[in-house]
């Protein structure tokens with residue numbers, strides 16, 4: 141199907157009374173938010189934050205109706221920003237995209253020039269979205285471990301929520317750099333996939349579900365990447381060795397952190413917060429150049445990737461909110477003939 145140029149298909153979230161609905165709609169290009177760069181989107185992706193946005197989550201969506209999608213990669217169609225010209229391949233992740241500003245689940249987006257990153261050589265538009273915010277966040281987690289001197293020779297590291305977007309890419313980035321990764325996953329059917337992604341061992345989620353009341357546990361980990369928060373994060377921190385570090389980025393298992401400060405005071409454990417959306421531009425570009433170069437996962441284009449259309453988003457979002465999806469889901473927004 142070919143669409144006339146100023147018509148934009150998108151996945152629109154609306155409120156009807158107390159309910160939130162989502163459906164594919166066609167809007168005019170004039171309805172898009174103000175901004176200097178108009179991008180024809182080739183691919184977007186689904187992240188946990190996007191799934192929450194479809195519920196109208198107040199912490200994410202500023203107002204309805206709303207188009208979610210915190211990631212987009214595509215081709216510049218028009219630009220008032222001299223740094224970009226029509227035909228440039230670019231990507232946008234984070235900032236206010238898909239939150240305060242209509243996002244990437246649309247054939248076009250209009251955004252401020254400061255949000256736009258030139259597509260690094262070494263990545264296709266599709267690969268950029270296989271990584272997306274998930275890969276960008278995973279890379280920041282790995283950088284945080286390295287900054288805290290948790291290196292491959294330091295000992296085993298843990299990744300929680302390992303079958304998810306951030307989790308699976310964290311396993312792959314760490315394994316590629318030579319870390320011994322123990323993946324924690326609630327999905328038995330994906331344990332083999334996690335081994336293929338590079339995990340040396342895969343443990344069931346129950347391993348970090350409850351470890352009693354003791355302030356500290358036997359020290360076994362050099363550190364880890366936690367994508368779930370709640371009890372698993374506290375168990376991981378309490379079982380991290382002297383001088384270790386844990387990068388924390390998620391909250392699917394809970395936003396509370398109920399523990400004592402003893403692991404910080406007696407073992408010097410560091411808890412590193414990761415916040416991708418507002419990562420400053422220069423650092424952002426450095427991270428993308430790592431992801432497109434030395435850190436690029438092998439077989440990025442197809443390993444553990446599900447490609448869907450705009451119409452298939454609602455079904456995948458429902459599965460994600462129930463914790464049933466694995467790997468990365470990308471949304472193909474290119475017009476079909």
Ligand SMILES: NC(=O)c1ccc[n+]([C@@H]2O[C@H](COP(=O)([O-])OP(=O)(O)OC[C@H]3O[C@@H](n4cnc5c(N)ncnc54)[C@H](OP(=O)(O)O)[C@@H]3O)[C@@H](O)[C@H]2O)c1
Nearest residue numbers: 188301302303304305306325326390391392393415416463
């Ligand atoms: N701070 C940031 O900048 C940033 C950036 C991106 C994402 N995030 C956050 O990171 C988290 C992961 O995002 P994502 O996009 O990778 O989501 P995702 O693909 O849905 O992955 C989340 C994974 O967490 C595990 N999980 C789900 N429910 C759980 C529960 N109740 N208890 C324990 N584990 C559970 C599942 O893995 P298993 O079945 O394998 O256990 C699931 O695949 C989210 O909280 C998201 O908001 C934060």
